Amino acid sequence: MAYAALSYLFFTMAFCHYPIGGHWLTGFIMMTLPLAILSGLFASIYLLCRQEKMMATAGLIWVLFSLPVVKRLIGAGLTDVTTSQAASLKVLSFNSETFPEASATLFDEGLLTADIACFQEYSPNRRVEGEYAYKLEKLTSFGPDRQVGLALFSQYPIINHYSRIWDRDNEPDINGFLCADIAYGADTIRVVNVHLWSMGVRINQAMDALKAGDLQKVGFELYDTFRRLKKGFEHRNGQLKEVESYVAGSRYPVIICGDFNETPFGYSYGKLSLNFRNAFEEAGEGLGFTLNRHPYCVRIDQQFFSADWAVRSCQTLSKVSFSDHFPVMAHYVLKTSLNAPAEGVAQRKTTIREIAQN
Numbered sequence: 001m002a003y004a005a006l007s008y009l010f011f012t013m014a015f016c017h018y019p020i021g022g023h024w025l026t027g028f029i030m031m032t033l034p035l036a037i038l039s040g041l042f043a044s045i046y047l048l049c050r051q052e053k054m055m056a057t058a059g060l061i062w063v064l065f066s067l068p069v070v071k072r073l074i075g076a077g078l079t080d081v082t083t084s085q086a087a088s089l090k091v092l093s094f095n096s097e098t099f100p101e102a103s104a105t106l107f108d109e110g111l112l113t114a115d116i117a118c119f120q121e122y123s124p125n126r127r128v129e130g131e132y133a134y135k136l137e138k139l140t141s142f143g144p145d146r147q148v149g150l151a152l153f154s155q156y157p158i159i160n161h162y163s164r165i166w167d168r169d170n171e172p173d174i175n176g177f178l179c180a181d182i183a184y185g186a187d188t189i190r191v192v193n194v195h196l197w198s199m200g201v202r203i204n205q206a207m208d209a210l211k212a213g214d215l216q217k218v219g220f221e222l223y224d225t226f227r228r229l230k231k232g233f234e235h236r237n238g239q240l241k242e243v244e245s246y247v248a249g250s251r252y253p254v255i256i257c258g259d260f261n262e263t264p265f266g267y268s269y270g271k272l273s274l275n276f277r278n279a280f281e282e283a284g285e286g287l288g289f290t291l292n293r294h295p296y297c298v299r300i301d302q303q304f305f306s307a308d309w310a311v312r313s314c315q316t317l318s319k320v321s322f323s324d325h326f327p328v329m330a331h332y333v334l335k336t337s338l339n340a341p342a343e344g345v346a347q348r349k350t351t352i353r354e355i356a357q358n
Helices: 002-017 024-031 033-049 053-065 067-073 101-108 126-130 203-211 215-247 267-273 279-283 342-357
Strands: 089-095 116-122 134-143 146-154 158-165 176-184 187-195 254-259 301-305 309-316 328-334
Touching (some): 002 024, 002 033, 002 053, 002 067, 002 267, 024 215, 024 267, 033 053, 033 067, 053 067, 089 187, 089 254, 089 301, 116 187, 116 254, 134 158, 146 176, 146 187, 176 215, 187 215, 203 215, 215 254, 215 267, 279 301, 279 309, 279 328, 301 309, 301 328
Parallel strands (some): 089 116, 187 254
Antiparallel strands (some): 089 328, 116 146, 134 146, 176 187, 254 301, 309 328
16 A cells, blocks of 8 residues: 555656646546645655665655645745836736626725736626726627626737637536737737636535535535536646647747636646746745635636746735635736836836827
8 A cells, every 4th residue: 555655646746747648537636646745655654664765765755856846836925136126017817707896896996906907707897998908808698688708908009819719518608718919018928818617616515415414415416526527627638738829939928827727736737837937836925725615725716927027926816705716916027128117118008008098
């Protein structure tokens, strides 16, 4: 059993470090990394007590190798002091759950004010649209007065764009991506708003059934959760490959943000981490959970960025609680602009706003 535990840790770590061709089974294996680490640690201690020092040492080394992956869970809180005087780009990502009109006061408080805002599960909202000079939407109609989908708003001109809503058989077509090339000062940047396959997993239903003593319903809910997870792993892997085709080798600085519907141990996170950095992992603090419902203790909303950027800060806005997700806000500094005075960038932004209003 100890050898089996170490073997399981080995394969789990291998998949997390180098995500391979997205089979749904690897998705399940990667998701269980915390359990694999604990079992590997106990197995190593057990083998050490049995005087099997070589295998015990190998197990402990593998446990240490897991630390860089575990780091994905916790914000390092690191900021680059060289960016403190440079102009920053404020980017918001938020699964707004159709954005009820009652949430408009959050703009009065400045909690959702950004230079670029990416919304998932967005429904048209006049107050939101009034905050920005440019917008890009990809919505699915669910009736005469109900549209839901993706939206990207910007204070800077959108000069080119691509979009896609993926078809979900017998389920709502709300998942997809928006890819926008944006004129940011003297530069062009590429921002991708993505909403990968939603699983619709509701752990609270299984918990309610367990409290009621309905074991049959508990079994059904657990099976349904497994089925939805499996289906999600299968579809998100292909969806991510399509998104990557728009950012791989991009000549523009890239920011990818949205609702990934996977934990930091998932295939999507691992695959993007090979070429991009995660904003919360670099500049966030604490655990930054973004799911505002059971099981709560997960971070599935992310922002990734290319090496062209430095990230100044990233935080989960847990005070904004009307949705079942919390927003993620990050400040980026374009490295090529570090020598440009902040006043110049601010002046270009003011000019863009004046042109849009006229």
